[in-house]
Structure formats: structure tokens, C-alpha cells
Amino acid sequence: MKRILLYVVIAIVVIVGGGYAALVLKKPAMNPPVSEKVEATAERLQRGKYVFESVSDCEGCHSERNWDKFGAPVYDGRTGVGFVFPPELGFPGKVVAPNLTPDAETGLGSWSDGEKLRAIREGVSKDGRALFPFMPYTHFSRMSDEDAYSVVAYLNSLPPVKNRLPRTELNFPVNLMIKFSPQPVTAKVPMPDRSNRLKYGEYLVELGGCAECHSQMEKGQAIEGKEFAGGHEFNFASKLVRSANITPDEETGLGKWSEQRFVDKFKGFANMTYDNAPKMNQSNFTLMPWLPMSQMPEEDLRAIYTYLRTIKPVHNPVEVHPALAAPVQ
Ligand code: HEC
Ligand code: HEC
Structure with missing residues (x-):
């Protein structure tokens, strides 16, 4: 009896250990790099x-x-x-x-x-x-x-x-x-058709990683049904901010935002530079790339807005800048 148990244990160790070794040696899926030189x-x-x-x-x-x-x-x-x-x-x-x-x-x-x-x-x-x-x-x-x-x-x-x-x-x-x-x-x-606002907006949102920051994550994946609904917490530089809900929900998202308000929000940062940027404290702390994104042409911001209007509205109130009793360590 004891001996059988021993064999079972050895078998498990071999299988698990072998699986582990295979994982350690495993290479990611890849193709060789293309040999082309990029012309500038x-x-x-x-x-x-x-x-x-x-x-x-x-x-x-x-x-x-x-x-x-x-x-x-x-x-x-x-x-x-x-x-x-x-x-x-x-x-x-x-x-x-x-x-x-x-x-x-x-x-x-x-x-x-x-x-x-x-x-x-x-x-x-x-x-x-x-x-x-x-x-x-x-x-x-x-x-x-x-x-x-x-x-x-x-x-x-x-x-x-x-x-x-x-x-x-x-x-x-x-x-x-x-x-x-x-x-x-x-x-x-292929490059998406830039005259198709919806398609180009979707493309910019993909490249802009909006979903990555604007979705609450669990084990590195956006919680299903909560994409773009905000609440992703960033604890950084002794401050804390949560991303906003950018779904078209009327109460807790961008539902009431006109296209112009959306564009103006970004363009409001267009003249901010390293030299004149105000101090960042808990009440205005952000990871949102406002400064670089304010340099986007209006057309591109309008395309992003057009796409964001088509995603599912999610009711999710987020306190973006929680008042902190003490600075986050
Ligand atoms: C959200 C943060 C983030 C953004 C945005 C980002 N990167 Fe990275 N990038 C990283 C991190 C972190 C690594 C290293 C990952 C690792 O070592 O496993 C990396 C690795 C790389 C590497 C591999 C370098 C090496 O030595 O192995 C390249 C090339 C690269 N990034 C280019 C880019 C380009 C180009 C963009 C924009 C189109 C970009 N990254 C946007 C975080 C980012
Ligand atoms: C690196 C993380 C990050 C990325 C990437 C990011 N955001 Fe944000 N965003 C935030 C955070 C955090 C806030 C809340 C703080 C603030 O308003 O600055 C925010 C706020 C916003 C707001 C203001 C909402 C409100 O109610 O005031 C809009 C609009 C927005 N983001 C749109 C976008 C879009 C569109 C993209 C992609 C093109 C994007 N964000 C990419 C982190 C990010």
C-alpha cells in the first residue's frame, strides 16, 4: 500500500516537474524578424x-x-x-x-x-x-x-x-x-480609412490604450462588462487617482458630454508645457496623458469621441480623486 502511494507521489512529481521544466524552456510564439530596413x-x-x-x-x-x-x-x-x-x-x-x-x-x-x-x-x-x-x-x-x-x-x-x-x-x-x-x-x-470617423476612432482608441487604463482589472484582464467604465486605481508618487468612466452612461460617464465639450477638455491643456505646468498634488493628480493628447488634431479627437459614443453605457460611479487622510505610502 505504502509503496503504491510512493509511486503515485513520484508520478505526480515527475509530471508536475516535467511540466514546469517544459514551461521554463518554452519559447513564446514568434516569427523571425523581417529583414527590411525602414526608410525614413x-x-x-x-x-x-x-x-x-x-x-x-x-x-x-x-x-x-x-x-x-x-x-x-x-x-x-x-x-x-x-x-x-x-x-x-x-x-x-x-x-x-x-x-x-x-x-x-x-x-x-x-x-x-x-x-x-x-x-x-x-x-x-x-x-x-x-x-x-x-x-x-x-x-x-x-x-x-x-x-x-x-x-x-x-x-x-x-x-x-x-x-x-x-x-x-x-x-x-x-x-x-x-x-x-x-x-x-x-x-x-492596412491603415484604417481616416475619413471613416468611427473606424479611425476605434483604431486610435486601440492604439491609445484607453481601455487598459479606463477599465478595472482583475488578473491583468478588464472585468467583463466593465470595459471603459473607469475605477482602475493608480497609486503612484504618494498620490492616488482612479480612472474616469468614459462610457456613454448619462449619470456616471460621458453621456452628457457634447462632442465640443470633449474636444475642449483636451484642448484646454494644449498650451501647457514643462515650464508652466502647475504643481501636481492629490486633488489634480492624474496619469491621463492630457499634455501629449492635447496635441492631437481636432479631427482625431472627434473620431475618438464618435467611437466612444458607440460603446455600451455602464453605470459605474467613480470617485476619481478620493480625499486621502494621509499621503499614500
Ligand atoms: C504602459 C507603458 C508602456 C507603453 C505605453 C509602451 N511601452 Fe514599450 N515597454 C514597456 C515595458 C514595461 C517594456 C519592458 C517589458 C519587459 O521587459 O518585459 C517595454 C518594452 C518595449 C520594447 C522592447 C525593448 C527591449 O529592450 O526589450 C520596445 C521596442 C518598446 N517597448 C517600444 C514601445 C513603443 C514604440 C511604444 C509606443 C508605440 C511603447 N513601447 C509603449 C512599457 C510601455
Ligand atoms: C495611463 C492611463 C490612461 C490612459 C492611457 C488614458 N487615460 Fe483617460 N484618464 C485616466 C485617469 C487616471 C483619468 C482621471 C483623472 C483625470 O481626469 O485626469 C482619466 C480621465 C479621462 C477623461 C476625463 C473624464 C471626466 O469625466 O472628466 C477622459 C475624457 C479620458 N480620460 C479619455 C481617455 C481616452 C479617450 C483615452 C485613450 C485615447 C484615455 N483616456 C487614455 C487615465 C488614462
Whole structure:
């Protein structure tokens, strides 16, 4: 009897251990990087800068910013140099947005354009490891080929900055689970028709990661039925903010907002710069990329509004700036 039990235990250890070893060795789904070199046209550089700064806020995650000023503007000369996320954000480990400048030693200087494209849209780093999907590649997989090329052209044009950062180190089991996130982009991704406001708005919302910040999350997934309904809490720089409900709910969302009010809200930040941004405190604390997004052309903001009107209204009251008895540690 005892012996049978022993065999059962050994069998379980072998199966579980084998599964574990297989997971440790498992490589994420990936294709080899394309060998093409991205040509930098003036049009691509302009569009790439726009996507990098204002639409996808690559700059927001991959730069050093002044968190004492409203909107946390980027320090002069620190665009794309990377950022180590502080532990109070509650990540499962150490998360580092790498240096994206073309510095050969500490940035992307030694990467081919194909490797950059693959990292951005497919979530695989140069060395073949899966990227933590906080880097929004699961959304960027829908970035059009032309926009992805434009972003790479723009990255290549950044001044190289030497800034050595540690690597992301995730805790078990997240470090193994993320291997299932990368997905190769196998078909051509055309640019959506920009004259179709709804379609282009949907595209901008996808690239802008609005759902990521504006949905309450559970285990890294938006709680079903609550997409865009706000309440995602950010505890950062000793302050706390919750994202707003941006569904068309009349009472608790943007239901009563006219298109003009929506546009004006963004454009209200258009003249805010590093120098004149007011101090950021608990009552105005935000992670919403107001400063970069205020630079979007009105047409693009109107397209976003058009799309947001079509999502399901969700009644979800959110206290965006809770009064805090004491600063959050
Ligand atoms: C919400 C924050 C966030 C945004 C927005 C974001 N990134 Fe990232 N990015 C990260 C993090 C964090 C990593 C590192 C993940 C890891 O190491 O597992 C990363 C990794 C990368 C890498 C791989 C670098 C390397 O050394 O492995 C590239 C390239 C990259 N990002 C480019 C971009 C571009 C281009 C954009 C905009 C289109 C962008 N990122 C937007 C957070 C972000
Ligand atoms: C990095 C996180 C983040 C991203 C990305 C983000 N938001 Fe926000 N947003 C917030 C937070 C936090 C607030 C609440 C604080 C504030 O109003 O600044 C907010 C507020 C807003 C508001 C104001 C709502 C109100 O009731 O006053 C609108 C409108 C909005 N976001 C729209 C968007 C859209 C559209 C996108 C995508 C294009 C987007 N946000 C992307 C974090 C984010």
C-alpha cells in the first residue's frame, strides 16, 4: 500500500516537474524578424513622432518625467531613455521600460528594424524573450504596417542617450505565464480609412490604450462588462487617482458630454508645457496623458469621441480623486 502511494507521489512529481521544466524552456510564439530596413521619409518621421508622443504614449512609459508637475512632463533630453517603475504600482516583480534611443550599448542601437517592429507589435525582445504585456503589444498588434514603420523611423531619429537600466524581473508564476502573450502578426495590417470617423476612432482608441487604463482589472484582464467604465486605481508618487468612466452612461460617464465639450477638455491643456505646468498634488493628480493628447488634431479627437459614443453605457460611479487622510505610502 505504502509503496503504491510512493509511486503515485513520484508520478505526480515527475509530471508536475516535467511540466514546469517544459514551461521554463518554452519559447513564446514568434516569427523571425523581417529583414527590411525602414526608410525614413519626412512623412513617416512626422507620423511616428505623433504616434510615439500623442497617440500611444510610448514616451510616457519610456521616459523620465517630473512627477511633481501636472501631467508629469518629460525632462528635457530624457525622451525615450527608459524608466524603472516604482514598486508601489503593485506589479508582480520589477518592471522596467527599456531605453529606446539608438545608443548602441544601452538602447536599441544594435537592433535591426525588424527586431524593433517585432517587439512593438508582437511582444518579443531581440533575445527572443516574451515582453511583459504591460507593454501594450497586444493592442499594438493592430497598429497598421505603415504606422509601425513610422514609429520605427522616429525611434531611429531620436538622439542616442546612454542610460543603462536593469532588466525586467517578474515573479513566479507570471514570468512563465507571459510566454503565452506574444502573437506573431502574420497578415498585412492596412491603415484604417481616416475619413471613416468611427473606424479611425476605434483604431486610435486601440492604439491609445484607453481601455487598459479606463477599465478595472482583475488578473491583468478588464472585468467583463466593465470595459471603459473607469475605477482602475493608480497609486503612484504618494498620490492616488482612479480612472474616469468614459462610457456613454448619462449619470456616471460621458453621456452628457457634447462632442465640443470633449474636444475642449483636451484642448484646454494644449498650451501647457514643462515650464508652466502647475504643481501636481492629490486633488489634480492624474496619469491621463492630457499634455501629449492635447496635441492631437481636432479631427482625431472627434473620431475618438464618435467611437466612444458607440460603446455600451455602464453605470459605474467613480470617485476619481478620493480625499486621502494621509499621503499614500
Ligand atoms: C504602459 C507603458 C508602456 C507603453 C505605453 C509602451 N511601452 Fe514599450 N515597454 C514597456 C515595458 C514595461 C517594456 C519592458 C517589458 C519587459 O521587459 O518585459 C517595454 C518594452 C518595449 C520594447 C522592447 C525593448 C527591449 O529592450 O526589450 C520596445 C521596442 C518598446 N517597448 C517600444 C514601445 C513603443 C514604440 C511604444 C509606443 C508605440 C511603447 N513601447 C509603449 C512599457 C510601455
Ligand atoms: C495611463 C492611463 C490612461 C490612459 C492611457 C488614458 N487615460 Fe483617460 N484618464 C485616466 C485617469 C487616471 C483619468 C482621471 C483623472 C483625470 O481626469 O485626469 C482619466 C480621465 C479621462 C477623461 C476625463 C473624464 C471626466 O469625466 O472628466 C477622459 C475624457 C479620458 N480620460 C479619455 C481617455 C481616452 C479617450 C483615452 C485613450 C485615447 C484615455 N483616456 C487614455 C487615465 C488614462
